[in-house]
Amino acid sequence: MTGLCGWSGPMPAGVPSGAQVLARMAAALAPSVPDTVCDSRDGAGAGLHVTAVAGHGGLHVEDDLWAAIEGYPRWGTESLARMARTRGHAAALAAAYRHDGEDLFRHLAGPFSLAVIEPQAGRGLLAIDRFGVHTMCYGRSAEGGLVFGATTQAVRAHPGIAAAVTAQGVYDFLLFYVCPAPRTIYRGIDKLLPAQFLMFENGTARTGFYWQMPYRDGGDGGKADAQALAEELDARLEQAVRRTLAEEDPGTIGAFLSGGLDSTTVVGMARRVSGTVPRTFTVVFEHDRYDESRYARAAAAHYGARYNEYALGPRDALELIPRVAATYDEPFGNSSVIPAYCCARMAAGHGVGLLLAGDGGDELFGGNERYVEQLAFEAREAARRRLLAQFLGLFLRPLATAGGSALARRAWAYLQRGALALPDRLEADNYWFALDPAVAFTPAAAAEIDRDAPLALRREVYRRTASTALVQRMMHLDLTAALADNDLRKVNRMTALAGVRVRYPFLDEDLAEFSARIPPEVLVRDGQLRDFFKRALKDFLPPETLAKEKHGFGMPFEEWLKDDGDLRALAHECLAAFKHRGYLQEPFLDRIIADHARSRPMPGDGIVWDIMILELWLQAHEHPCGSA
Structure with a gap:
């Protein structure tokens, strides 16, 4: 970097x-x-x-x-x-x-x-x-x-x-x-x-x-017809990719390819702009739920791109997790760092100097599932649910926050969503959001924690935009929370670790400002994510991509933990070591280790991965136990 x-x-x-x-x-x-x-x-x-x-x-x-x-x-x-x-x-x-x-x-x-x-x-x-x-x-x-x-x-x-x-x-x-x-x-x-x-x-x-997305209520107010918007989208995308590839050697350019809307669009536009056959890179998994290589192959074939894949398995994860954790200047828990690195490493091995990535499309053109979920949630009887949540919460909260059943936790999370306003509602089913820090953290650590502080930061971003439209406010939040804090950090650091540069054609100011003019009800029409984008590019994108559900470069870490003893041992060793850091209570961590060893349900999604990454990061950056 x-x-x-x-x-x-x-x-x-x-x-x-x-x-x-x-x-x-x-x-x-x-x-x-x-x-x-x-x-x-x-x-x-x-x-x-x-x-x-x-x-x-x-x-x-x-x-x-x-x-x-x-x-x-x-x-x-x-x-x-x-x-x-x-x-x-x-x-x-x-x-x-x-x-x-x-x-x-x-x-x-x-x-x-x-x-x-x-x-x-x-x-x-x-x-x-x-x-x-x-x-x-x-x-x-x-x-x-x-x-x-x-x-x-x-x-x-x-x-x-x-x-x-x-x-x-x-x-x-x-x-x-x-x-x-x-x-x-x-x-x-x-x-x-x-x-x-x-x-x-x-x-x-x-x-x-000095700038923010120029959202405003009503977008273009219906002044531009669908065909005109579609033609402008195509032109803006081509301009963005052309700018990205200016002064670059076409022979050293490659692209991440999952087969989804954004990576496929970037590959297709790169082919159009450069006139050369782009090289594409993806990962494959033996677990069908995570493997999307069929979509990537179809996209590569559609544009005549050169397709390359890497079969990623638990041995790769075991080797790479400590190295990847140490590479970041702060702990970073997105598990798709491993697939991202393997793609970038493969690209470097093929002589690629610059990788194109499709990040940003979902945040600009309405592609995250929570947009539809929250639109539906708002459309229902929110006031009635809030009253119900306040009443039943008196009984369910103690069961959900003190080691109660998974059913109680799910019921409490649903009721919480009804009582919360956005953007706090997005974290309602987050285990740590519902948990009083005193239950899991040591007394000294809990005394330092302000539970509301991280949520207050999210509220500020959510409310900073001039638009009152729910989808635009959520996209504005996601440009920071999902993109800048997360996906860009993932791809930037992993490509640098592999020795490859990376560019993001979707993050072109003119393209972004064009997207802000599109009314949110056009971006997400009748509960269909990316509806405008798909309609506008229906003759450009392959049918497999248009029909594909959103996924990305996820990794089957939990499945691998069950099957690979060495990977499981690494995770448990890290959790045991973290007991001496002075942040989480030892009985709390002992319970997680014991439950995980017996394949019992975890209290929160990804909790083993996150604590493992945190401990490995602390070790790599020479933070001795109790250094807080």
Whole structure:
């Protein structure tokens, strides 16, 4: 991966040199990919490092201003675009900053992260792109300076940062199986949300948003007919893929392919735009419930793409889980990291330098099952259910939260959904959401946990959009919670680990803003997910893809645990080791281990996987037991 790191402000006393600190911080960035360049500058009161894809970023230094940018930035004025071509993107950034300050983002698009420092004035700017493809973490040093980096580990490498794992961070991870922005698992380190900037000056900082999805009630209000919208979708998709492939060698391009709508669309558009036969990569499983290779094969055949598959089994998982857990700068519990890595590794072995991914389509065009579920839920007698939930909850809650039956837990979760407003309702069947931390966490850890805090962050994102339409608000939330916090982190880190770059054609600003104009009742019509998208591309996509249900690169981890003794032993060893961390009560973990060994139902979906990943991550990042 590429990334930035640096600081503005005084260094701790006794630090030998800023160059050494900057080198340590740069070494803690994510694994690098081929064709990158590095540049650094340090001096009195500041340091700045950038690792960027050659020709797509760098560092620009003037006496009173340092500017760094990485990613695939695109400038909106001819003068800035010309400067980027002739003097580099960082020089264009410096010019835009001098002229417009924090308003420069109206001229900047594409995936990026950037930093501008005025060392003498002690001020500057940090920001990431509109969809959070790139990341930026930051913290305040003991001396009052600002320290930043693409990863938490880069920030922690600065001698002025003393960041410890918090019980709140552990709780947030167990609740969402990721560490959602703007917080991190560390006390004193935060991260930017998509389209967020941070301005700092002499020890003070403020954040703001320079863009958000332009949803509005009514969309186009029915002004554009279906045929016109369909034609525009096709044109916008082609434009997005054309932009993505500009300046790329067609012979080194490949694509993830699950056979679903988005990966198939990307493959088809890549074939149309490049005129070459794209190479595609997928994983296959022996478990029919997870294996989707028949759809991927059909999609590849439809476009004449070169099809490659990898048979993924429990031995792969056993080998890769510790390595993958260690690769992340925060614990990351999406189990599809393993299939994503195997695809990327296979692509690298075939000489692919850039992989195209279909992430973002569901969040832009109404493709997540919960949209339909919540529309139906709202349409029913919500008021009556809320009253019923309040009444019956008095009797069911004690049974559901104190080790009661699975039936009681399911009944309580359903009743909770009726009593909750969105977006909290989305977590109603989440085991950790319903559980009082005092039941599972140690007293010391439980005392630090604010159960409402992670949900409050979700509410803020859900309500920030100007639209009151349920589907648009949920898509707005998912662009952060499902995409930026989760899917992009998965694919970015796994492709970097495999030594391959990745791009996301769906995350094109013009395509996204077009999707925001489509009325939600057109996107999801009569309870049919992706209805508009499927109708618009019915003559472009293969029939197998149009008929396919959403799945993705899931992995049959629970099934493998039952069949593979070594994998089960790894999981149980990690759970046993986690007993000494001081977060969860030992009897609680003992019960999970014993129940799992006897194939009894687990209290929550994925609980064994999540705790295993958390323990392996703690071990890899040298956090001794009780270090919180």
